[in-house]
Amino acid sequence: xxxxxxxxxxxxxxxxxxxxxxxxxxxxxxxxxxxxxxxxxxxxxxxxxxxxxxxxxxxxxxxxxxxxxxxxxxxxxxxxxxxxxxxxxxxxxxxxxxxxxxxxxxxxxxxxxxxxxxxxxxxxxxxxxxxxxxxxxxxxxxxxxxxxxxxxxxxxxxxxxxxxxxxxxxxxxxxxxxxxxxxxxxxxxxxxxxxxxxxxxxxxxxxxxxxxxxxxxxxxxxxxxxxxxxxxxxxxxxxxxxxxxxxxxxxxxxxxxxxxxxxxxxxxxxxxxxxxxxxxxxxxxxxxxxxxxxxxxxxxxxxxxxxxxxxxxxxxxxxxxxxxxxxxxxxxxxxxxxxxxxxxxxxxxxxxxxxxxxxxxxxx
Amino acid sequence: xxxxxxxxxxxxxxxxxxxxxxxxxxxxxxxxxxxxxxxxxxxxxxxxxxxxxxxxxxxxxxxxxxxxxxxxxxxxxxxxxxxxxxxxxxxxxxxxxxxxxxxxxxxxxxxxxxxxxxxxxxxxxxxxxxxxxxxxxxxxxxxxxxxxxxxxxxxxxxxxxxxxxxxxxxxxxxxxxxxxxxxxxxxxxxxxxxxxxxxxxxxxxxxxxxxxxxxxxxxxxxxxxxxxxxxxxxxxxxxxxxxxxxxxxxxxxxxxxxxxxxxxxxxxxxxxxxxxxxxxxxxxxxxxxxxxxxxxxxxxxxxxxxxxxxxxxxxxxxxxxxxxxxxxxxxxxxxxxxxxxxxxxxxxxxxxxxxxxxxxxxxxxxxxxxxxxxxxxxxxxxxxxxxxxxxxxxxxxx
Numbered sequence: 010x011x012x013x014x015x016x017x018x019x020x021x022x023x024x025x026x027x028x029x030x031x032x033x034x035x036x037x038x039x040x041x042x043x044x045x046x047x048x049x050x051x052x053x054x055x056x057x058x059x060x061x062x063x064x065x066x067x068x069x070x071x072x073x074x075x076x077x078x079x080x081x082x083x084x085x086x087x088x089x090x091x092x093x094x095x096x097x098x099x100x101x102x103x104x105x106x107x108x109x110x111x112x113x114x115x116x117x118x119x120x121x122x123x124x125x126x127x128x129x130x131x132x133x134x135x136x137x138x139x140x141x142x143x144x145x146x147x148x149x150x151x152x153x154x155x156x157x158x159x160x161x162x163x164x165x166x167x168x169x170x171x172x173x174x175x176x177x178x179x180x181x182x183x184x185x186x187x188x189x190x191x192x193x194x195x196x197x198x199x200x201x202x203x204x205x206x207x208x209x210x211x212x213x214x215x216x217x218x219x220x221x222x223x224x225x226x227x228x229x230x231x232x233x234x235x236x237x238x239x240x241x242x243x244x245x246x247x248x249x250x251x252x253x254x255x256x257x258x259x260x261x262x263x264x265x266x267x268x269x270x271x272x273x274x275x276x277x278x279x280x281x282x283x284x285x286x287x288x289x290x291x292x293x294x295x296x297x298x299x300x301x302x303x304x305x306x307x308x309x310x311x312x313x314x315x316x317x318x319x320x321x322x323x324x325x326x327x328x329x330x331x332x333x334x335x336x337x338x339x340x341x342x343x344x345x346x347x348x349x350x351x352x353x354x355x356x357x358x359x360x361x362x363x364x365x366x367x368x369x370x371x372x373x
Numbered sequence: 374x375x376x377x378x379x380x381x382x383x384x385x386x387x388x389x390x391x392x393x394x395x396x397x398x399x400x401x402x403x404x405x406x407x408x409x410x411x412x413x414x415x416x417x418x419x420x421x422x423x424x425x426x427x428x429x430x431x432x433x434x435x436x437x438x439x440x441x442x443x444x445x446x447x448x449x450x451x452x453x454x455x456x457x458x459x460x461x462x463x464x465x466x467x468x469x470x471x472x473x474x475x476x477x478x479x480x481x482x483x484x485x486x487x488x489x490x491x492x493x494x495x496x497x498x499x500x501x502x503x504x505x506x507x508x509x510x511x512x513x514x515x516x517x518x519x520x521x522x523x524x525x526x527x528x529x530x531x532x533x534x535x536x537x538x539x540x541x542x543x544x545x546x547x548x549x550x551x552x553x554x555x556x557x558x559x560x561x562x563x564x565x566x567x568x569x570x571x572x573x574x575x576x577x578x579x580x581x582x583x584x585x586x587x588x589x590x591x592x593x594x595x596x597x598x599x600x601x602x603x604x605x606x607x608x609x610x611x612x613x614x615x616x617x618x619x620x621x622x623x624x625x626x627x628x629x630x631x632x633x634x635x636x637x638x639x640x641x642x643x644x645x646x647x648x649x650x651x652x653x654x655x656x657x658x659x660x661x662x663x664x665x666x667x668x669x670x671x672x673x674x675x676x677x678x679x680x681x682x683x684x685x686x687x688x689x690x691x692x693x694x695x696x697x698x699x700x701x702x703x704x705x706x707x708x709x710x711x712x713x714x715x716x717x718x719x720x721x722x723x724x725x726x727x728x729x730x731x732x733x734x735x736x737x738x739x740x741x742x743x744x745x746x747x748x749x750x751x752x753x754x755x756x757x758x759x760x761x762x763x764x765x766x767x768x769x770x771x
Contacts, residue, residue: 011383011439012376013689019375079375138658145659241654248656267762287759287770288752294762295703295755302682303675306377313378319653323675329657330672366657 013305019080026087029058034091034099041213042356045205047098055099056130060084061106069118070126076107078246078312078373082253082304085371089257090264093360094213096254097371101171104247104372105133108179108190111246112238116229117192121177134175135247136166136193136219137369146181146244146368151221153182153189153231160184160191160231162199162224170370172202172217179232180221181240181369190232190240199224210356210363214370242311243372245321249307250371252321252328255364256304259297259332262339262357266290270342280342289338296331303327308373329365336361377682379447382432383439387451389431393422394455398635398733401456404578405736409570411533412459412578419461442620442692443685446627450681453631454638457740458578468531469493470539472621473555477598486557492535494526494584502753504541505550509586511542513601518593520556522564522586528747532582533570536560539597540586548603555597564589575739622701622748623687626708629744630681633715636737637674640719643726644670666722673718680704680711699761706754709745716741 015023037048065071081103088096106125109117124131137146144150151164162182169178178193178200193200203218232238267290270281280286307320336358340347347354364370379387396418404412434444452460470491474483500506509524522542529538537559545552558565564587571581644651649667660668687704690697716738720727727734745751760770 010376010380010437011378011443011685011689012374013686014374014693016374137656143659143661144656145662146656147654148659244654244656271763281759281763281765282770284756284759284770287763287765288755290762291706291755291758294758295707298700298703299679299683299707302686303679305375306678306682309375309377315378320678322653322655322671323678325657326672327675327679368656368658 015083016080019077019083022080023083023087026084027090030088030091030096034088034095038092038095038213039350039353039356041092041095043212043350045207045212047095047213047215051095052099052130056102060100061102062126064103065106065110065122065126069122071122078249078308079305081373082249082308085250085253085373086257086260086301086304089254090261091257092213093254093258093357093364094211096257097170097211098214100371101134101175102130102132104135104170104370105175105177105179107246107372108135108232108243109192112190112233112240112243114229114234117232121192124176132171132175133177133179134169134171135243135369135372136169136172136178136180137244137247138166138168138367140165140167140218147188147241149181149183149188151180151182153184153191155184158228160226160228162191162193162221162226164221166219166221167206168208168216168367168370169219170214170216172219173205173215178219179243180219181244184237187237188240189237190243191226192230192232193221193224193226197224197226208363210359210361211367212359241318244368245307245317246311246373247369247371248321248325249304249311249317250373251364251367252300252304252307252324253373254371255328255332255361256297256300258357258360258364259293259300259328259335262335262354263290263293263297265352265354266293266339266342269346286342289342293335293338296335300324300328300331311373332361333365380438382434383444383447385431386434386444387447389426390448390451391454393461394452396422397452397455397459397461400459401578401733401736402730404459406730408572408577411580412463414463414465416459416461422461440689440692442688446623446684446688449624449627450631450634453628454635456578457576457628457632458580465490468535469621470535470537470557473539474557474597477555478557479599482557482594482597482599486537486559489536489559490531490534491557492529492532492538492582494529494532494538494540496528497525498527502750505553507541507543507553508546509540509542510546511544511554511556511596513544513593514590517590519590520593520595522556522558522589522591524586526584526586528571529582529584531580532584533567533580538584540584544601545603551604554601556591557595557597558586558589558591562589562591575736575742577739619697619701620688620691622705622754623684623691625744625748626680626684626704627688629708629712629741630677630684632737632741632744633677633680633712636716636719636734636741637670637677639732639734640670640722641674643723669718669722673715676711677715680708683707699758702749702754702757702761705749706751706758709751709754712741712744 063072063074064076067073109121154161180191180193199222201220206216270286271279273280303324307317307324310317310320339354340358343354346352468491470493511520540556543552566585651667684704687700720734
């Protein structure tokens with residue numbers, strides 16, 4: 010049944026995340042961006058909120074609460090409304106944990122999930138992006154060869170979120186023509202984790218490259234039971250999650266521009282009273298509203314275990330195009346102030362472009 | 374719960390409507406080319422289709438199926454996916470004027486005229502988006518207790534077939550919007566002429582008329598709602614009329630989207646036949662790997678989905694009784710621009726095949742162009758949205 014009714018719980022979660030983002034995330038965003046570092050106390054706080062652990066089954070030490078992709082999309086929008094880089098960092102444990110939970114074998118779940126229910130922040134990474142033009146998450150150049158009951162991985166990855174501190178990497182690679190994902194421990198022989206990357210946006214989010222030089226892994230490292238997992242579904246979830254983040258950024262831009270345009274006076278009246286500005290704001294609102302429908306739609310399909318590849322492509326693609334457009338116009342509404350780092354809009358502009366080309370940074 | 378899955382019952386109903394729409398589509402080109410003709414009320418295929426439908430009844434929708442307000446949008450899309458104007462059996466009731474009568478008429482007026490097909494005449498040659506500039510006049514003749522109407526109206530939907538019209542006219546031009554009242558005029562009243570069916574870019578088969586009123590006299594009780602006073606400050610009556618847009622705006626958006634979906638479906642078929650692959654698994658870095666035609670098409674389809682679900686969300690709010698003034702403008706503005714891009718984009722992808730009148734692509738482009746104009750242009754919707762966002766009044770932002 011088609012319905013847009015948020016559950017009572019979703020409304021509560023949305024409101025509390027909105028409050029949390031305003032109080033704890035937004036105020037740290039600028040300095041984190043300037044320092045290119047994610048504040049440790051923020052990760053400790055979000056960890057204690059249990060964003061990851063509450064949704065883990067009790068058997069693995071979690072609280073066993075029902076997990077809803079739609080609810081998680083709402084959470085992402087709200088946290089990213091505070092700041093996209095910090096939201097991604099805070100939710101990074103879920104990226105690795107949920108991939109294992111949804112697609113891992115029983116042995117993989119036992120081996121990895123209890124870590125995420127512990128007292129201290131731990132995280133893992135999903136390594137999808139590659140440092141080459143036309144690098145496509147669904148068709149990695151990274152290669153996995155099956156050899157004598159082991160897998161040998163070769164290739165390069167980049168934009169690996171939290172790569173500086175992840176204990177494990179879930180690395181996507183091509184085995185023949187098939188897409189697979191492989192659990193690589195940080196200390197694997199042949200794996201080199203690169204230094205922190207310097208990116209245009211999401212500066213506060215630590216990202217690294219990975220160099221895999223014939224990294225030999227035991228057979229059980231391949232995600233899933235024998236025969237592997239539906240890795241495309243992992244990518245789909247990450248694309249929808251990124252779209253939710255872009256939605257949060259878009260709303261942040263719009264909500265910053267509205268009061269600014271009402272305050273800023275030019276030629277004896279608020280610039281918001283001029284159609285050139287007012288219509289731009291209207292279009293920004295229209296697009297972020299439409300974006301949300303596509304995000305919720307894809308998340309709802311994922312939530313029910315349906316094929317969401319097309320819906321995820323659409324949500325991500327639309328969010329990438331429109332969030333960039335919204336941020337670009339946000340800068341324009343602020344004029345010179347849009348270019349000055351005293352205002353957050355230039356940061357959101359950099360975030361939008363970065364998010365639009367990223368993959369595997371965050372999950373539902 | 375937020376859920377985007379139609380039920381089996383929803384889908385059965387929509388499949389039936391699509392089958393019906395395909396029959397209508399067979400006649401679409403003919404009536405577009407023969408603009409002066411009126412479409413028959415019943416198509417020759419109607420009896421057979423209806424007999425088969427009766428033999429295979431659809432499951433009845435229940436409380437677990439998609440709510441009626443949302444289904445209404447999907448049903449509208451399905452019908453317009455066939456053709457804008459042609460219907461298996463055309464409705465003989467439910468013109469725009471009927472909606473106005475139901476919203477603003479007195480009980481006596483509803484009883485007297487409710488059975489007629491009523492058109493709605495607002496737009497004039499000199500006023501469209503700003504209906505407060507209506508210049509058709511209504512002057513009361515106290516001696517005979519009649520209103521004397523003078524003026525011209527254009528773009529009157531179902532204007533030829535209608536039995537009568539709900540007409541906007543001003544009692545006092547200096548009073549602006551407050552002076553505007555609605556009047557019911559029945560066809561055949563002396564002084565009420567229907568000079569012609571309008572000649573249009575698209576929806577040519579649709580029955581759109583121009584009306585002329587020359588010293589047209591109607592009984593005093595034909596003023597809709599019966600209130601002859603001109604309020605000093607408020608424009609309450611005017612607002613009442615504007616309120617009816619909150620369901621009609623998403624509805625007109627759905628009409629346009631039905632056409633856009635037809636164009637997308639036919640373009641997809643043509644592309645598939647030409648061997649173009651639509652790879653939805655492609656990630657952001659791999660977009661350059663898609664063929665230009667594939668990428669363009671996939672983006673148009675994305676635009677369609679964005680618009681469709683925006684419309685459904687708006688209708689869902691209306692069905693719940695939630696205020697959706699902003700959302701109805703958002704859905705109309707989004708769809709208005711989306712259907713332009715989609716139908717024009719499909720032709721660009723297809724090339725010369727797209728503009729040939731052997732196919733329907735060019736017709737869909739012409740037919741859908743009205744979406745961003747009627748029921749409030751895209752610009753008017755943006756004014757409404759901006760006022761809402763900025764908490765501005767009509768005077769703050771013009």
